[in-house]
Amino acid sequence: MALKLWKFGKIKGLFLSSSVERDPDYVVEKELETVEILRKRGFTAYIHLRLMPGTGIELIKQSVEIADRVGINIEFPNKGHYDDMKLFLDFKQDIIKRIKFISRQVKKAQKEGKCKAGIDTQMVVGASDETDKQILDVSEWMYKKMNARRVYYSAFEPMKNTPLEKKPAESRWREYRLYQCSFLIQKYNFSSKDFVLDDSDKLPVDQDPKLLVAKKLNLKVDINNCKYDELIKVPGIGLKTADSIIQSRPIKNSQQLKKFGVLSRAHQFIDFKREVQTSLNFWK
Numbered sequence: 001m002a003l004k005l006w007k008f009g010k011i012k013g014l015f016l017s018s019s020v021e022r023d024p025d026y027v028v029e030k031e032l033e034t035v036e037i038l039r040k041r042g043f044t045a046y047i048h049l050r051l052m053p054g055t056g057i058e059l060i061k062q063s064v065e066i067a068d069r070v071g072i073n074i075e076f077p078n079k080g081h082y083d084d085m086k087l088f089l090d091f092k093q094d095i096i097k098r099i100k101f102i103s104r105q106v107k108k109a110q111k112e113g114k115c116k117a118g119i120d121t122q123m124v125v126g127a128s129d130e131t132d133k134q135i136l137d138v139s140e141w142m143y144k145k146m147n148a149r150r151v152y153y154s155a156f157e158p159m160k161n162t163p164l165e166k167k168p169a170e171s172r173w174r175e176y177r178l179y180q181c182s183f184l185i186q187k188y189n190f191s192s193k194d195f196v197l198d199d200s201d202k203l204p205v206d207q208d209p210k211l212l213v214a215k216k217l218n219l220k221v222d223i224n225n226c227k228y229d230e231l232i233k234v235p236g237i238g239l240k241t242a243d244s245i246i247q248s249r250p251i252k253n254s255q256q257l258k259k260f261g262v263l264s265r266a267h268q269f270i271d272f273k274r275e276v277q278t279s280l281n282f283w284k
Helices: 002-007 024-040 057-066 079-084 091-111 132-144 172-187 209-216 239-248 254-258 264-269
Strands: 013-016 046-051 069-072 119-125 150-155
Touching: 013 024, 024 046, 024 057, 046 057, 057 069, 057 091, 069 091, 079 091, 091 119, 119 132, 119 172, 132 150, 132 172, 150 172, 172 209, 254 264
Parallel strands: 013 046, 046 069, 069 119, 119 150
Antiparallel strands: none
């Protein structure tokens, strides 16, 4: 079916995962067999492989060789949550150790032009008593230590005939705020410790996390002299907008900023100066 859909231009790639039929290696072997069949039949599009916790080292190597992106779901931010959920896995060996190995293999493969889309993972939000701080700490580790291309979050939803069928669904707003912070860590050089959390170490779901950080720091940047890394910390200014501002300086007023698409909420964090500092006027 995937091959037909791709040939008809209906899909541009394939995400391949599986439930645990038997042991992890058996499951991943079946996934790899599927990918090999597709490749032999001419499927050259993107393939994203989701491996099982505890997958053998040799199968991980094969996965990185044949797929464009490879990952294992972390699901919960630490061993304690696995114990609480009665998931009988060795958190360090079956998940963390495997992720580290995938990261190393991906780095090697990318030097040869393989597995270009890198490594990713996913965490469930709200199934256990995890805090946003714990989730963001793990996310930062994935981005800055494991060179992850993406961390996904999935708000918990109860299902009938499962042990958690009576547990309430998690707010989609919590999931959304975690995604915002995730991108700020990955693209804007924020740290997990930068974010404003409530007494339960969770993000306020009714406020933008970038705006809260700016207010906490009493952020004020000189629009004409600040560095790029400072400018992208301003709420309402994105990466492309920051590039455009720096290339067009000096900026004289807020009306000029509007032409770049700078949102009005950014203005309270910006100072204007008429001249850009140079090596000549810096010492005056």
